[in-house]
Amino acid sequence: MTTETTSRTPALADVPYADARLGERDRELLRATLHEVGTDPEQKFILGRRTAALEQALAEQAGARHAVACGSGTLALALALRAVGVVAGDEVIVPAFGAEPLAATVLSIGAVPVFADVDPLTMTIDPVDAESRVTEVTRAVVPAHLFTTMADMPAIRALARRHGLAVVEDAAVAQGAKLAGQAAGTWGDAGLYSFFPVKPFGMPGEGAVVVTDKPEISDAVRQLRNHGQDGVHRFVHHEIGVNSRFDEVLAGYQLGRLDRAGEMLARRAEIAELYSTRFAPLRQRGLLAPATGADGQCHYVYAVQTICRDALAAHLAAQGIGSRVYYPVPLPRLPAFAAYAGESSNGRRPGAELAAARHLALPLHLGLTDRDAERTADAVSAFFS
Ligand SMILES: Cc1ncc(COP(=O)(O)O)c(C=O)c1O
Structure with a gap:
């Protein structure tokens, strides 16, 4: 008689980009x-x-x-x-x-x-x-x-x-x-x-x-x-x-x-700090991340920037980690506002074009565990190493 033992590694749960469920x-x-x-x-x-x-x-x-x-x-x-x-x-x-x-x-x-x-x-x-x-x-x-x-x-x-x-x-x-x-x-x-x-x-x-x-x-x-x-x-x-x-x-x-507003915000700040600390060394490899430190920071969306934005999003998705591009097109290039875009050199907005092309928002919400945040940081780091 043979006994079959199957050892399964528990599947990693997905890390959703957002979570607005009520606790x-x-x-x-x-x-x-x-x-x-x-x-x-x-x-x-x-x-x-x-x-x-x-x-x-x-x-x-x-x-x-x-x-x-x-x-x-x-x-x-x-x-x-x-x-x-x-x-x-x-x-x-x-x-x-x-x-x-x-x-x-x-x-x-x-x-x-x-x-x-x-x-x-x-x-x-x-x-x-x-x-x-x-x-x-x-x-x-x-x-x-x-x-x-x-x-x-x-x-x-x-x-x-x-x-x-x-x-x-x-x-x-x-x-x-x-x-x-x-x-x-x-x-x-x-x-x-x-x-x-x-x-x-x-x-x-x-x-x-x-x-x-x-x-x-x-x-x-x-x-x-x-x-x-x-x-x-x-x-x-x-x-x-x-x-x-x-x-x-x-x-x-x-x-x-x-x-509880203060403690909710503090938790978001903690996750952002974890990301920024982990991402600071990746700057030479092409990842721009917000600086660490609390002054002048708000914690609604945490976005990094890279010219490989779409590949990074696909890499994260393959590991069950959500991400989001917020504004893929600068406002004056949206059909709704094209009439107000301005012409000639005044119509050039290179900073907005770069932001639209490079940013990628990572999960930042109160449903995120430390493990989820570490996993997200690991996945981003792996992409750049
Ligand atoms: C910068 C900014 N202003 C205004 C608004 C509009 O707020 P609301 O969705 O409450 O109408 C938003 C919504 O996302 C926003 O991001």
Whole structure:
């Protein structure tokens, strides 16, 4: 009689690129908050006391005087632009590489997006190129934080001062990040954070907040988000606004986990630090990775850059490791914005072209174990050795 022993190596589980599933604690919080709001004698479901409390808490957390909750990051950006005084026909300088709302919101209010190149390493707006595009009708500049390294806010602030421009800091992905001790979102006249599910402080729904120190900006956003009403006189519309109000269930949910925002971000930072430490020696072999160290870093997406981007993605996929190309085409080359691309030498944006061609985002989420992160780092390292 023969005995057959089969020894199997357990298959390695896939490492998904993203994971926005709710943990048990968040699921329970959502259930409890839904019950609480649904059975609250007040029966107020939109812009109630929970939204007001969340606004206050978020303003305090950011070190801003005011916070106004809106229905999405996209509308928060559009309303912040209007609140700082951008009107139809004005030009607004935005990065040529980044999320579509950066340009779409400008157009949605009748203004014109002017695309500035980005720094090829940080992939955020290049202040020198941005300044070269200022004209007599430029009204505002919109730096956006993107992958790990925050935009160069001191330089953007200085250029805005020189030219009398407003700064709307798109910190949709950078809530909790700090540069030189100052919170992302608070460097300009107004800033915003998105709560879209996969964002660092994402939630199971749509929402965002505008932060500002200026009461006139906060009042303007508050009025615009609720159809131009002032919050006192119902059905008196001072201007044409939008519906960008905030839901009480989501406000209660965000309030209930605000004390965990720091630890959630710290975990993302830990994974990013692991990657950057492992990747630093691979620079000579053609892998560009964000620097190690916490100052001026945000941890929504961790992206490396290499001219072998597609081969690296295929190599990772073969090992069950997810990755993502965010913006394969710079904004001014998208059909939607081609009319605003600019011509001649001013239409050249080599930094944005490089970023679009070279970046690859690696898994960075709270479902990632240390082993997953090490495995991802090992796989990337193996590709370059
Ligand atoms: C930089 C930036 N701005 C604005 C937005 C829009 O935010 P939301 O999805 O909440 O509308 C996004 C969304 O990804 C973004 O990345």
